[in-house]
Amino acid sequence: MESLSWVLLATAISLLMFKLLNSPHRTKTLPPGPRPWPLIGNLNLIGHLPHQSLHKLSQTYGELMSLKFGSTPVVVASSPEMAKQFLRTHDRIFASRPSTAAGRYTTYNYRNITWAPFGPYWAQGRKIYLNKIFSSNRLNSSEYIRVEEMRIFVSRLHALSGNPVVLKDHVSRTNLSVISRIVLGRKYFSESADEKEIVTLEEFQEMLDELFLLNGVLNVGDWMPWLGFLDLQGYVKRMKALCKRFERFHDHVLEEHRARMKAEGEGFVAKDMVDLLLEMADDPNHEVKLDTNGVKGFTQDLIAGGTDTASTTVEWAMSELIKQPHLIKKAAEELDRVIGKERWVEEGDFPNLSFIDSILKETMRLHPVAVLLAPHLALKDCTVAGYDIAKGTTVFINTWSIGRDSDIWDDPHNFRPERFLGRDVDVKGQHFELLPFGSGRRMCPGYNLGLKMMRSALGNLLHGFHWNLAEDMSIEDIDMEEVYGLSTQRKFPLVVVPEPRLPTHLYN
Numbered sequence: 001m002e003s004l005s006w007v008l009l010a011t012a013i014s015l016l017m018f019k020l021l022n023s024p025h026r027t028k029t030l031p032p033g034p035r036p037w038p039l040i041g042n043l044n045l046i047g048h049l050p051h052q053s054l055h056k057l058s059q060t061y062g063e064l065m066s067l068k069f070g071s072t073p074v075v076v077a078s079s080p081e082m083a084k085q086f087l088r089t090h091d092r093i094f095a096s097r098p099s100t101a102a103g104r105y106t107t108y109n110y111r112n113i114t115w116a117p118f119g120p121y122w123a124q125g126r127k128i129y130l131n132k133i134f135s136s137n138r139l140n141s142s143e144y145i146r147v148e149e150m151r152i153f154v155s156r157l158h159a160l161s162g163n164p165v166v167l168k169d170h171v172s173r174t175n176l177s178v179i180s181r182i183v184l185g186r187k188y189f190s191e192s193a194d195e196k197e198i199v200t201l202e203e204f205q206e207m208l209d210e211l212f213l214l215n216g217v218l219n220v221g222d223w224m225p226w227l228g229f230l231d232l233q234g235y236v237k238r239m240k241a242l243c244k245r246f247e248r249f250h251d252h253v254l255e256e257h258r259a260r261m262k263a264e265g266e267g268f269v270a271k272d273m274v275d276l277l278l279e280m281a282d283d284p285n286h287e288v289k290l291d292t293n294g295v296k297g298f299t300q301d302l303i304a305g306g307t308d309t310a311s312t313t314v315e316w317a318m319s320e321l322i323k324q325p326h327l328i329k330k331a332a333e334e335l336d337r338v339i340g341k342e343r344w345v346e347e348g349d350f351p352n353l354s355f356i357d358s359i360l361k362e363t364m365r366l367h368p369v370a371v372l373l374a375p376h377l378a379l380k381d382c383t384v385a386g387y388d389i390a391k392g393t394t395v396f397i398n399t400w401s402i403g404r405d406s407d408i409w410d411d412p413h414n415f416r417p418e419r420f421l422g423r424d425v426d427v428k429g430q431h432f433e434l435l436p437f438g439s440g441r442r443m444c445p446g447y448n449l450g451l452k453m454m455r456s457a458l459g460n461l462l463h464g465f466h467w468n469l470a471e472d473m474s475i476e477d478i479d480m481e482e483v484y485g486l487s488t489q490r491k492f493p494l495v496v497v498p499e500p501r502l503p504t505h506l507y508n
């Protein structure tokens with residue numbers, strides 16, 4: 001009897017041990033991090049600039065840090081090595097996105113690429129982007145659009161010579177015009193009272209600003225789903241309203257494109273990205289059907305992805321340069337040497353403008369627009385640097401923090417473009433210390449177009465004008481505060497006074 005009891009006890013203990021060892025609830029070794037509160041997790045530690053809050057926390061808890069946002073596990077990578085773990089070593093496991101209200105309500109239920117979960121729909125979309133939309137042939141064939149809009153840009157600024165201008169408004173308008181013409185075939189927004197279009201330039205710009213803001217906010221319902229229905233911050237209401245405005249715009253654009261397709265029948269040739277997408281939507285050979293909402297989602301991705309990101313970077317670059325006039329002088333010397341005074345900067349000149357390129361890299365180091373990239377999601381349990389990361393964890397890569405790491409960068413808080421001269425670091429996802437476009441499967445597919453637009457805008461701003469501050473301002477007044485969002489912008493727009501530096505006939 002006694003021996004039977006021992007056998008039963010031993011069996012029970014073995015079963016318990018087996019269950020504990022194989023249970024999904026066995027104690028995991030999470031990366032270090034602050035202790036979470038019930039319900040809110042660590043949201044109390046995240047201020048209005050989340051990347052800066054996370055940067056401070058990483059100085060206590062290290063390059064790989066574990067937190068909870070509400071009930072959702074979150075991991076933050078703040079070093080090149082940790083970024084590499086998620087974006088290269090375990091890229092496939094972390095190549096999805098968390099489900100967010102923004103993805104649901106502003107992108108037709110995840111029918112774009114940015115918010116689409118990892119899977120066949122997303123993979124097919126990326127293939128379309130990389131092979132058809134951003135192929136070098138396509139990009140080269142739209143160069144004339146970028147040249148025409150750049151000429152309009154410099155002549156508009158020339159007309160304002162001697163007056164204070166809000167620089168970002170002008171760069172954004174140019175980028176929006178370029179992207180609209182490449183993606184939609186024409187601008188579709190009216191720029192003056194006598195033009196009748198479906199939206200005005202101001203309305204369209206405002207819709208895109210709202211889209212960026214709502215796609216970047218920390219929406220409480222995303223982290224505490226049981227509170228979602230209350231929409232405490234009112235973001236979901238705004239997302240639904242914005243979706244209606246975009247819907248009206250897209251319907252109009254698609255109607256016009258379909259009408260041309262029908263009228264031209266067999267002789268139809270795709271002229272813009274919407275044409276290409278519509279052709280693909282009709283193609284029965286596609287593995288996953290691209291429906292009308294998919295075409296709208298993709299179109300929105302392209303317009304939104306390409307406008308604000310590029311103009312925000314150019315505005316940061318000019319803000320840093322204005323504070324150090326000797327850098328503007330050095331850039332102007334390079335431009336005079338390579339371009340001369342009788343023409344504008346062209347795309348073919350970029351490989352010869354290494355100082356302008358260094359200015360852009362230095363800007364993206366200190367002011368990456370996507371400070372936390374876009375959130376990644378763990379599709380499976382995974383071990384990273386000896387720590388357990390559970391399936392369903394949201395991963396942020398803090399590029400803002402990596403750009404300020406004194407172990408990687410000398411004098412990291414100062415803007416010193418020279419650091420990149422002759423240094424083998426590019427922005428194409430191979431060097432994990434500089435990741436403005438991300439890396440791996442989810443890396444920005446539009447980076448080439450983005451680089452062309454930024455180089456051309458910055459190059460021509462510095463080539464075509466001397467830049468001064470308004471009379472009542474001094475360098476010390478240039479505030480470098482940020483506002484967080486899917487793109488992290490300047491809190492106070494840069495206001496500067498242009499003066500021409502090339503012969504007058506070039507501006508007409």
Ligand code: HEM
Nearest residue numbers: 113114302305306309310370373374437438442444446450
């Ligand atoms: C000019 C500056 C630009 C910057 C700094 C930038 C940055 C980024 C970043 C950081 C990501 C997320 C990477 C990740 O999740 O790991 C991203 C994704 C994306 N970008 Fe860009 N981007 C730029 C321009 C563009 C342009 C011109 C387009 C298109 C016209 C574009 C379209 C996209 C799309 C569709 C995604 C989502 C990719 C995916 O989730 O698979 N971007 N971009």
